[in-house]
Amino acid sequence: MAIFPFDIHASEGKARTGVLKTPRGDIRTPAFMPVGTAGTVKGVYMDQVKETGADIILGNTYHLMLRPGAERVKKLGGLHKFGGWSGPILTDSGGFQVWSLSKLRKMSEEGVEFQSHLDGSRHMLSPERSIEIQADLLGADISMQLDECTDFPSTHEQAKKSMELSLRWGKRSLAAFGDRKDQTLFAIIQGSIYEDLRQRSAEASLSETTSGGYGGFAIGGLAVGEGHEAMCNVLEFTVPHLPESRPRYLMGVGKPIDLVESVARGVDMFDCVIPTRSGRHGQVWTDEGPYNIKRAEFAEDQAPLDGSIKCEASQSYSKAYIHHLIRSKEMLGAMILSWHNIAYFEDLMARIRTAIAEQRFKDFADSFRSNWKG
Known part of the structure; x- marks a missing residue:
């Protein structure tokens, strides 16, 4: 896969600023990605989003898979053309919906079978299908491995089982992604609030990769009820295990104070629905x-x-x-x-x-x- 150049221009303590260079444009970091769940940043025109200074937006695999359908988006020119956004797009894998829609899914080693919240139809989302939707059909510049967003609270054993499933799905996601040009794939580090599990997840994601490994590393499973202090604590012991040469992305976070504290701990990228949901x-x-x-x-x-x-x-x-x-x-x-x-x-x-x-x-x-x- 493509490994996008990531240039660190300055740092102070663990905080750092730089540029992630993608074929569709530069992403200045630290970066906040407005969320475009259904191919739209709710209530805001794409040119307005661009004028705010956003370099990249986020799209949602699960929702676009159901409506209008990923194959239809591909037929209509891909998500960039369909939604009118010419810059980089990162898509989540559907893993968050594994957690948020737990009453509507059945999970197995193969993947997750969802019952659509729209019409009750059933859909299997495997690591391979998630990559196909993100990279091939939607045309995401940055795709995410399929993972399980671990419940909070979870026992150590429950978090370990969930983290290991995400590691196995990550290997399958990498294999499915293959040697795509001009696109990259991020790993997702899980392990709930447990330091040893976060370290294991990070080290395994680094060591079990081929052809240069993942293009970036995301920290998942936070902002799910653990609270601000616990989130900061997890970042303290997780970020040091991630490579300095790749961007670090904290998924689904958050409030302004969360962003400031996370940057202080070495995080480079964020997304959250807060701006438009609050609006x-x-x-x-x-x-x-x-x-x-x-x-x-x-x-x-x-x-x-x-x-x-x-x-x-x-x-x-x-x-x-x-x-x-x-x-x-x-x-x-x-x-x-x-x-x-x-x-x-x-x-x-x-x-x-x-x-x-x-x-x-x-x-x-x-x-x-x-x-x-x-």
Whole structure:
């Protein structure tokens, strides 16, 4: 497979900033990937997403497999053309749905048999089928191995069994991926909150690969109920076992404070549904945490959401107007807030990159922690 060049431009402690070079464009790291579950970042036009500073978005294997169907997406030119995004796309493998839709699936060594939440139809998602969907049909630039997102809490034995299944699926994913040009595959490190299991997962993923190995390493199985402190602890003892020459991706995370703390521990890439999900419910993200625009205090507030962010949604609409839209259940309100929230997250990542480059990330992180009220 292709191993995309990953150039580290500066580092401070464990935090680092650089560029992951893909055939479809550079990804500045640390990077936040807006989530485009069904081929769309909910409520936001793709050109707006690009204008926020996003270099890459995420697509979802499970949902696109069911609707409109991965074969149909391929017939229509692949996910980039279908969704109108010309930059890099990373797709998840469907592994998260192994966890989140546990009542609708049966898992075996072969893979996962899902019962569609849409119409009850059954679909088998094996490591090989997951790679076919991601790389061949959707045309993802970065694919993920199929894994099992381990339940929390889990006993050590349960987490070990789950981690070992993910390792076996990872080997099959690698074999299925083969020698594809201009595309790469990331491993997923599992092991719940157990240090020895995370180390075993990382070392096995490194040693059991061929032809240069995985193009990057993701840390999965977090943000599933373990809490912020436990998440940080897992990163402390997991990241040192991952190679410095490949990007490190923390899956499904998270709140702004999570991003800052994870960068401090050496993480390079993130994704989360928070910006758009919050936007649909009236939440506005800031460096202090979120606030709800529906509160009465904003009914006559003529200030913009955040005049410091270079985004039309952040600068051009008053809080009073968005308060009115959200209280009136007008879809425009959710669209504006989703747009702003993505812009806020991308602005945060840009500030983090600059702070690392200027060797003042520690001060930035200390200040961010002291102001955080979320």
